[in-house]
Amino acid sequence: xxxxxxxxxxxxxxxxxxxxxxxxxxxxxxxxxxxxxxxxxxxxxxxxxxxxxxxxxxxxxxxxxxxxxxxxxxxxxxxxxxxxxxxxxxxxxxxxxxxxxxxxxxxxxxxxxxxxxxxxxxxxxxxxxxxxxxxxxxxxx
Numbered sequence: 001x002x003x004x005x006x007x008x009x010x011x012x013x014x015x016x017x018x019x020x021x022x023x024x025x026x027x028x029x030x031x032x033x034x035x036x037x038x039x040x041x042x043x044x045x046x047x048x049x050x051x052x053x054x055x056x057x058x059x060x061x062x063x064x065x066x067x068x069x070x071x072x073x074x075x076x077x078x079x080x081x082x083x084x085x086x087x088x089x090x091x092x093x094x095x096x097x098x099x100x101x102x103x104x105x106x107x108x109x110x111x112x113x114x115x116x117x118x119x120x121x122x123x124x125x126x127x128x129x130x131x132x133x134x135x136x137x138x139x140x141x
Contacts, residue, residue: 004052008045015040020039022111067136
Protein backbone atom coordinates (compact mmCIF):
# COMPACT_ATOMS: atom_id res chain seq x y z
CA UNK A 1 0.00 0.00 0.00
CA UNK A 2 1.19 3.51 -0.79
CA UNK A 3 -0.15 5.05 2.42
CA UNK A 4 -1.96 7.75 0.43
CA UNK A 5 -5.44 8.73 1.63
CA UNK A 6 -7.36 9.52 -1.57
CA UNK A 7 -11.00 9.64 -2.63
CA UNK A 8 -11.75 8.02 -5.98
CA UNK A 9 -13.24 10.60 -8.33
CA UNK A 10 -13.91 8.40 -11.36
CA UNK A 11 -12.36 7.92 -14.78
CA UNK A 12 -10.86 10.66 -16.90
CA UNK A 13 -9.10 11.24 -20.19
CA UNK A 14 -6.41 13.79 -20.94
CA UNK A 15 -7.77 16.65 -23.03
CA UNK A 16 -4.69 16.51 -25.27
CA UNK A 17 -2.56 13.70 -26.68
CA UNK A 18 0.61 12.74 -24.83
CA UNK A 19 2.83 9.65 -25.06
CA UNK A 20 2.45 7.08 -22.31
CA UNK A 21 5.24 4.51 -22.63
CA UNK A 22 6.77 1.68 -20.62
CA UNK A 23 10.47 2.04 -19.93
CA UNK A 24 13.47 1.11 -17.77
CA UNK A 25 14.61 -2.34 -16.77
CA UNK A 26 11.64 -2.37 -14.35
CA UNK A 27 8.94 -1.73 -16.97
CA UNK A 28 7.64 1.48 -15.39
CA UNK A 29 4.91 3.52 -17.13
CA UNK A 30 5.97 7.07 -18.02
CA UNK A 31 3.89 9.99 -19.25
CA UNK A 32 6.08 12.24 -21.42
CA UNK A 33 5.49 15.99 -21.95
CA UNK A 34 5.23 15.91 -25.75
CA UNK A 35 1.82 17.43 -26.46
CA UNK A 36 0.25 16.27 -29.72
CA UNK A 37 2.05 12.90 -29.71
CA UNK A 38 0.52 9.64 -28.55
CA UNK A 39 -3.04 9.36 -27.27
CA UNK A 40 -5.52 11.09 -25.02
CA UNK A 41 -4.43 8.89 -22.14
CA UNK A 42 -7.17 7.48 -19.94
CA UNK A 43 -6.85 6.94 -16.22
CA UNK A 44 -8.34 7.44 -12.80
CA UNK A 45 -8.96 10.72 -11.00
CA UNK A 46 -8.51 11.01 -7.25
CA UNK A 47 -9.16 13.83 -4.79
CA UNK A 48 -6.40 14.45 -2.25
CA UNK A 49 -5.58 17.18 0.23
CA UNK A 50 -2.30 19.09 0.39
CA UNK A 51 -0.75 16.72 2.93
CA UNK A 52 -1.49 13.75 0.65
CA UNK A 53 -0.04 15.60 -2.36
CA UNK A 54 3.18 15.98 -0.35
CA UNK A 55 3.18 12.22 0.36
CA UNK A 56 2.60 11.51 -3.34
CA UNK A 57 5.48 13.83 -4.24
CA UNK A 58 7.78 11.80 -2.00
CA UNK A 59 6.50 8.51 -3.42
CA UNK A 60 6.95 9.71 -7.02
CA UNK A 61 10.31 11.42 -6.47
CA UNK A 62 9.10 14.93 -7.32
CA UNK A 63 10.91 17.09 -8.36
CA UNK A 64 14.11 15.09 -8.98
CA UNK A 65 12.65 12.12 -10.88
CA UNK A 66 9.14 13.09 -11.97
CA UNK A 67 7.69 16.59 -12.20
CA UNK A 68 4.18 17.14 -10.86
CA UNK A 69 2.37 19.22 -13.46
CA UNK A 70 -1.21 20.27 -14.11
CA UNK A 71 -3.04 18.66 -17.01
CA UNK A 72 -6.56 19.19 -18.34
CA UNK A 73 -8.68 16.08 -17.88
CA UNK A 74 -12.06 15.46 -19.48
CA UNK A 75 -14.51 13.67 -17.21
CA UNK A 76 -17.25 11.30 -18.44
CA UNK A 77 -19.88 14.06 -18.22
CA UNK A 78 -17.86 16.15 -20.71
CA UNK A 79 -16.61 18.68 -18.16
CA UNK A 80 -12.89 19.47 -17.97
CA UNK A 81 -10.93 19.82 -14.75
CA UNK A 82 -7.28 20.40 -13.91
CA UNK A 83 -5.48 17.49 -12.28
CA UNK A 84 -1.94 16.80 -11.19
CA UNK A 85 0.01 14.25 -13.20
CA UNK A 86 3.55 13.02 -12.67
CA UNK A 87 5.53 13.56 -15.86
CA UNK A 88 9.01 12.32 -16.80
CA UNK A 89 10.24 15.63 -18.20
CA UNK A 90 13.98 14.95 -18.63
CA UNK A 91 13.44 11.74 -20.60
CA UNK A 92 15.79 10.06 -23.04
CA UNK A 93 14.56 10.62 -26.58
CA UNK A 94 14.57 6.89 -27.37
CA UNK A 95 11.51 6.52 -25.12
CA UNK A 96 9.56 8.17 -27.95
CA UNK A 97 10.33 5.11 -30.10
CA UNK A 98 8.35 2.83 -27.78
CA UNK A 99 4.72 1.82 -28.15
CA UNK A 100 2.31 4.57 -27.07
CA UNK A 101 -0.39 3.37 -24.70
CA UNK A 102 -3.91 4.80 -24.37
CA UNK A 103 -4.09 3.45 -20.82
CA UNK A 104 -2.03 1.23 -18.54
CA UNK A 105 -3.67 -2.20 -18.42
CA UNK A 106 -3.42 -5.23 -16.17
CA UNK A 107 -1.51 -6.94 -19.01
CA UNK A 108 0.95 -4.01 -19.16
CA UNK A 109 1.49 -4.21 -15.41
CA UNK A 110 2.29 -7.95 -15.55
CA UNK A 111 5.96 -7.19 -16.33
CA UNK A 112 6.24 -4.25 -13.87
CA UNK A 113 8.83 -4.83 -11.15
CA UNK A 114 7.59 -3.48 -7.82
CA UNK A 115 9.85 -1.38 -5.59
CA UNK A 116 10.11 -4.28 -3.15
CA UNK A 117 11.39 -6.58 -5.89
CA UNK A 118 14.07 -4.21 -7.24
CA UNK A 119 17.72 -4.41 -6.29
CA UNK A 120 18.23 -1.71 -3.67
CA UNK A 121 21.73 -0.82 -4.88
CA UNK A 122 20.82 -0.62 -8.57
CA UNK A 123 20.30 2.84 -10.11
CA UNK A 124 17.89 2.46 -13.01
CA UNK A 125 17.28 6.20 -13.56
CA UNK A 126 19.96 6.46 -16.28
CA UNK A 127 17.79 4.01 -18.27
CA UNK A 128 15.24 6.78 -18.82
CA UNK A 129 16.62 10.15 -17.66
CA UNK A 130 18.70 12.56 -19.73
CA UNK A 131 20.55 14.54 -17.08
CA UNK A 132 21.70 17.13 -19.66
CA UNK A 133 18.12 18.40 -20.03
CA UNK A 134 16.72 21.09 -17.79
CA UNK A 135 13.49 20.47 -15.90
CA UNK A 136 10.28 21.48 -17.66
CA UNK A 137 9.83 25.23 -17.21
CA UNK A 138 6.11 25.30 -16.57
CA UNK A 139 3.57 24.12 -14.03
CA UNK A 140 1.09 23.01 -16.71
CA UNK A 141 1.36 21.12 -19.97
